[in-house]
Amino acid sequence: MTRDVPVAPAPSPAGPSSTARSEALFARARAVTPGGVNSPVRAFRSVGGVPRFIASAHGAYLTDVDGARYIDYIGSWGPMILGHDHPAVREAVAHALSGGTSFGAPSAREVELAELVTRLTGTDKVRFTSSGTEATMSALRLARGFTGRKFIVKFRGNYHGHADGLLVEAGSGLMTNADGPLGAAAPSSAGVPPEYAALTLVTEYNDPAALDALMQERGAEIAAVIFEPVVGNAGVLVPTPDFVDALHRVKDAGALLIADEVMTGFRLSLSGATGLLGLEPDLSCWGKIIGGGLPVGAYGGRAEIMEFVSPQGPVYQAGTLSGNPLAMAAGLATLRTLEADPDIYARLDAYTARLAAGLQDAAHAAGVPISVNRIGSMLTAFHQGAPHGSVGSYAQAAGSDTAGFAAWFQGMLARGVYWAPSQFESIFVSAAHTDAELSTTLDAAHTAYTAAAGAAKGATS
Template identity: 85%
Template sequence: MSSTPSFSTSRSGALFERAKAVMPGGVNSPVRAFRSVGGVPRFIASAQGAYLTDADGQRYIDYIGSWGPMILGHDHPAVREAVAGALGSGTSFGAPNEREVELAELVTRLTGAERVRFVSSGTEATMSALRLARGFTGRKYIVKFRGNYHGHADGLLVEAGSGLMTNAEGALGAAAPSSAGVPEEYAALTLVLDYNDPAALDALMGSRGQDIAAVIFEPVVGNAGVLIPTPEFLAALHRVRDHGTLLIADEVMTGFRLSLNGATGLLGLRPDLRCWGKIIGGGLPVGAYGGRAEVMEFVSPQGPVYQAGTLSGNPLAMAAGLATLRELEARPGLYAELGEYTARLATGLREAAEAAGVPVSINRLGSMLTVFFQDAPDGSVARYADAARSDTAAFAAWFQGMLARGVYWAPSQFESIFTSAAHGDAELNATLQAAAQAFQGVQS
């Protein structure tokens, strides 16, 4: 694959300059700005299968997949046809439509959730679920974990995940609140613990459990790099329910990514509420939250907890989500195939790093993977503080080496990458060849 054009001559560079004049930082989501890896963000013109093509005509093997939704690959025929069919009937109604009923029926059947409410983003889903938990329990405090990212609602921007880890000035893990514009009084209602620290969670619940409405968590963390929960931590999470506290699994990233029942099914979780996004919209803007009927019945218009959205249940997003989930259900072996590809990718990356003398630690579960640039055994990065020890300069050098060789990796040390059904042997071999050369260029 050819090398990318220089900043001064590329169309992406020109578009970035135009964008910076009219959008904060030239982007609509911070990690896209390449601040932590340097250089010019690539402006994407099209996507097909496992590939992206930028505004300069450069083609890349894509391991972001729109940050997870494109599990079938970009522009999958079934999804494209479903959206085209829905488009022929209109883009938005502001009224109920049949597709939202069909998708709700499918989601509840596959996940065991008894009720579901659609929204338009993951942030809306988590924000709404927490409001519901407070309304249902009559309590005001929530608990989250360092390195877990649940969207940009005010009460959740406390020790936030990858975007602030890679863009904040100063040390990693800024003190609460972790964004300007969030009142300290509001942030104080969120209690922050370490992920994979069951003793700390048990201790907090023992002393303050009667005040805590909900514990929200990423079953498998993707926004501090991939962090995998220990069995002891999962057991402690389930014990919070003994205090009348609701357990909320944020599956915006892992829902339908790790199994047809998400991380909940894979790990044997029993949450009261779950939040979804990404895959359930097939790449269109979407979010949802759902769970036990007795809790969900507190949502308006049936209950006293208000939540609304003009584009909730949008017919185009519902059509894309239906097509994606139906395709996943029709291919029961796909998750094993994705896991096998990603395992081979992890093995090849480990071997390439060792050959180049670059210390890395790789975490992988299913089709999610992170290469942490640090000297630690694979799988040993388990907490936010572990991830924060990574060499971000080494990662940035490797990222640029990969990009120059036609591989589009996540532009942050603290992110998961995602594989898709469109990735095959040709993409794997090209990726590992690029990775070997990129590791050689890292100054460790």
């Protein structure tokens, strides 16, 4: 099986035992950056230990500042579907760099990438931003401007970026207003005014009856329902057919349906999760892969809606670095490489299926209960005894054994495998992962599950 990325030899099971340089950098970072990191999950707070400071990444591997090499299953949280430092992406960015880093004016690459994204997704028009958060908040502003309504609906545990109106029931620190009207909720972050959060109504993912009830009571006030087609920030949660049907019914009340494909867009298929699952949103949001690992976001949809965006329409949205030439070049190279390889998604799916089966076998042999949710190249191994695939909601995911996961995570890290440092995240397989990486990963998983089980028994004896 050939690959465009040279495959490095598998790392040694443990690698360097010292984390001195990462520890020193973390100490320096805490003095000048809140928590020592620029995005919270990087701090390793839910799994313990010192976050690894990365020096380089190539193919399926990360190398930290202490010289340890890891098989990487984060892939910069999704965009590295081709693997790190892919030759086509590297060459495209280098060529773009020779012409300048930012123009503050239109360029041909913006047009080319917009044409490619709209063709592959069946979208009429698209507007680029510099992040997924910008894309989702802009799509919601557009929905409000188009419908003339002010309320939006999101689902508990779905994460759509850190815009104020979306930081409601968006993570583990949940504060639900059980005595309020149907769907009411309080913000899950300090600094979000309750008055603003009150414009966001919340219901349960994969609960079609609850969504129908909310739309029946409040549908005439709702501008849009925003959702993750496949949830990745509560662990991987896959929508049921009945829930997909309920999502489409929100249009009957005049609300727009917004698919947040920042994580799943081009990750699960060339037409994203919406194409794979037969969804028909009015607007979609993208990020990650469409920038090939550089900062990017986008939102798009039907022409009649997108024509409300300034300067053509009354809904204002702007960004100095939107359509950045380096990000556009990286995105074009990534999507063109994906489109030119008709078997890539089948290979990603097959690797991830074998990974899921191997994890279940390793955990079962060690007596550790897990439930693996998987779709395409996304996977979460929940540390709980639910049957395979039965974790379908945030509430079910929250029942996982986070201490057990943390012990297993540390076991994997010590054996050269870099897993997502949270029980409630997806991991991502890339085209650079081969049989060698799979074998090393499953050997590490078997040892880590056995060690975690032994530690748990020792703690209770």
